Amino acid sequence: MSKKKQCAASCTMEAEYVALAVAVNEAKWLTMMSEELGLKERLQMPVVMLCDSQAAIKFASNRNEKTRTRHIDIVYHVARDAVQSRTVSIAYVHSNRNVADALTKGLRPAAQKNALELFNMKSREIRGE
Structure with a gap:
């Protein structure tokens, strides 16, 4: 399913990070649905997400905000929070x-x-x- 983003990304890293946040929300929903269906023991945790942007992976894994990225809306930091809580793991995949x-x-x-x-x-x- 594809949805149009409600914001304009100013750089590739930001666009990838926003897409990662959307994917993390989907993974959270699927995890909760699986648990409700009694499939919790079949889940592999943390959920592994693949991303081809090393900058977005680094940003999601780093708690320290940089001045250049403070404009990113807080709603997209769900990716960072999921990495910190170890519910999601982000792995690099070459293009x-x-x-x-x-x-x-x-x-x-x-x-x-x-x-x-x-x-x-x-x-x-x-x-x-």
Whole structure:
């Protein structure tokens, strides 16, 4: 599910951090739902989130706010709080291994082929009639 963000991000790190906060909220909801369904013992905690922005990962893992990032709305610090409480762990994934890029970006042919392989899909040529 995709939703339009209600704020304009001033840099890539901020955009990734906001997206991470949205994902953390989804993970929290899914965790609570799983617990209510009696699946708590099947949950792997902490929930591992993959992010291709090392700056966003560092910002989420660091409690000390920098002057340049004080403008980030406090509602997005849910990611930082989840990392601190160890309910979420954020791991770096290199862009060429990030399957989400195939769904969110226009890719060059080689990158598209790589993305299809990550999805275990094969390219199929469509021939004109």
